[in-house]
Amino acid sequence: SIWYPGHVQKAKRQLKENLKKVDIVVVVLDARAPVATTSFELKIFKDKKVIILLNKSDLANEELNKEWQKEISKYFPVILVNKNTDRRNIIRLIKSVPVKSPNPRIVVVGVPNVGKSTIINKIIGRHKAKTGAQPGVTRGVQWIMVDGFTVLDSPGILFSEVFSKDIAAKLLLIGSVPVENVTDEIYNRAFAIYAEVANVGEDMDIYLRNFGKQRGFLKKGGEVDIERAKNLFFKELSEGKFGRFTYDVDISKFEEVL
Numbered sequence: 267s268i269w270y271p272g273h274v275q276k277a278k279r280q281l282k283e284n285l286k287k288v289d290i291v292v293v294v295l296d297a298r299a300p301v302a303t304t305s306f307e308l309k310i311f312k313d314k315k316v317i318i319l320l321n322k323s324d325l326a327n328e329e330l331n332k333e334w335q336k337e338i339s340k341y342f343p344v345i346l347v348n349k350n351t352d353r354r355n356i357i358r359l360i361k362s363v364p365v366k367s368p369n370p371r372i373v374v375v376g377v378p379n380v381g382k383s384t385i386i387n388k389i390i391g392r393h394k395a396k397t398g399a400q401p402g403v404t405r406g407v408q409w410i411m412v413d414g415f416t417v418l419d420s421p422g423i424l425f426s427e428v429f430s431k432d433i434a435a436k437l438l439l440i441g442s443v444p445v446e447n448v449t450d451e452i453y454n455r456a457f458a459i460y461a462e463v464a465n466v467g468e469d470m471d472i473y474l475r476n477f478g479k480q481r482g483f484l485k486k487g488g489e490v491d492i493e494r495a496k497n498l499f500f501k502e503l504s505e506g507k508f509g510r511f512t513y514d515v516d517i518s519k520f521e522e523v524l
């Protein structure tokens with residue numbers, strides 16, 4: 267399907283290969299959509315220790331953040347994090363996991379754009395590998411020693427296999443799917459989900475027309491460029507410009523994706 271181009275297959279193969287060497291899998295979920303960003307994929311880590319980071323918690327609803335952390339903690343060690351989280355909180359969580367190896371290997375995984383690289387950089391911190399030492403030579407993946415464990419310097423990318431329209435819409439709302447890949451139906455669904463949690467009364471067309479007008483997105487004849495308005499609206503919404511929203515609101519759904 268459209269969601270499964272060749273590079274996805276390649277990413278999956280690479281992750282499978284790397285997983286053989288790994289003791290702990292750090293799964294990054296988006297706190298705004300913990301179910302949509304899990305999507306049935308935790309199964310592939312069944313023989314690993316899994317810990318969960320609910321990232322971008324600064325963009326999610328504060329009450330629901332607490333509820334989600336509580337719910338997920340029934341199944342996995344979990345903390346709420348964001349760009350400004352002290353790295354020591356993440357290190358502490360990793361070190362709390364009982365593993366046999368004296369020098370456990372960890373890999374960071376998650377769906378596109380949840381903040382995997384940001385978290386890897388945080389974990390690696392001052393241990394950062396030298397880059398670009400040999401011009402023209404592509405650097406492969408590297409295992410980097412951090413105090414007490416070893417972390418893979420590049421993230422494992424997950425893609426949802428069971429792909430409902432609801433999940434697609436939520437991934438759009440959090441900026442995890444490129445806007446070009448999205449059908450009108452998914453846009454409408456996404457707007458409806460947003461309107462519900464944000465208490466917006468207008469329908470999408472009227473809303474976007476006003477938004478486009480405000481931003482001065484006018485075409486030659488003076489009518490609003492809806493396409494441009496739509497793209498910018500969903501981009502800014504996913505970046506938290508209109509407030510903090512959580513789109514997965516049904517806590518009981520987490521159990522179903524395990």
Ligand code: GTP
Nearest residue numbers: 321322323347348349377378379380381382383384
């Ligand atoms: P891919 O390589 O596309 O799979 O992305 P990734 O999962 O590695 O995410 P990355 O670390 O590149 O972060 C994606 C975007 O989200 C960047 O613009 C980050 O600055 C932003 N970001 C990451 N973490 C947070 C967070 O906790 N809060 C907010 N507000 N933004 C974040």
